[in-house]
Amino acid sequence: MSVLASIQRQVTPIHPEGYPFIGGFAVGTLVLSWLWSPLGWLGLFATLWCAYFFRDPARLTPLDESLIISPADGVVSSVGYFVPPPELGLGAEPMQRISVFMSVFDCHVNRAPVSGKVTKIAYRPGLFLNADLDKASVDNERNGIVIENAYGRFGVVQIAGLVARRIVCFCDKGTHLATGERFGLIRFGSRLDVYMPDGVRPVVGVGAKAVAGETILADRQMDKPRPAFRYG
Helix, strand or coil: CCHHHHHHHHHEEEHHHHHHHHHHHHHHHHHHHHHHHHHHHHHHHHHHHHHHEEEEEECCEEECCEEEEEECCCEEEEEEEECCCHHCCCCCEEEEEEEECCCCCCCCCEEEEEEEEEEEEEEEECCCCCCCCCHHHEECCCCEEEEEEECCEEEEEEEEECCCEEEEECCCCCCEECCEEEEEECCCEEEEEEEECCCCCEECCCCCECCCCCEEEECCCCCCCCCEEEEE
């Protein structure tokens, strides 16, 4: 495989949200090249990184309604019980939560951790602290959705990070999401929190690598046959 083909495989397909940014980086590269050619090379690397950041690869999603799948690429940064954001309306009691931290090198397209109907969407402005910090769940800009299915209500919160300045949500209230379906995107480093009802048991620990739409974060039925999968 040629170097060009290898690069293309890594950065394609690209999510449409990324085209304006990639175009801006490309224009900047031309300007830098005109000013001084070594700067043009730096601009080229920055443009390739931007294209890599907005990549949107297909994923192989388990088809099992009792599984909770990672909504984001990244590293599991927290597993435990936490009070969900009040705007989600999930109550004031702590719920099981798993957090996935996304660095600027991770794919930032977010996918539904479970299937179900979106019963609430709540945006809250805030700060831009390091998303790896626990207090980022309380202080940072965030957008939360509630997905309801036969197992209960699940909260999924997109949290802006130190670099992130734009949270994008593709779904609307009343939308029915399939597990692994794309529902949003966060531009640059950030985090996803998943709040789960009672009876759900985590199967990952802090430090585990997660892949959006593929990695199983938690399960309600531990003793069962292997699930089928959907590619997309």
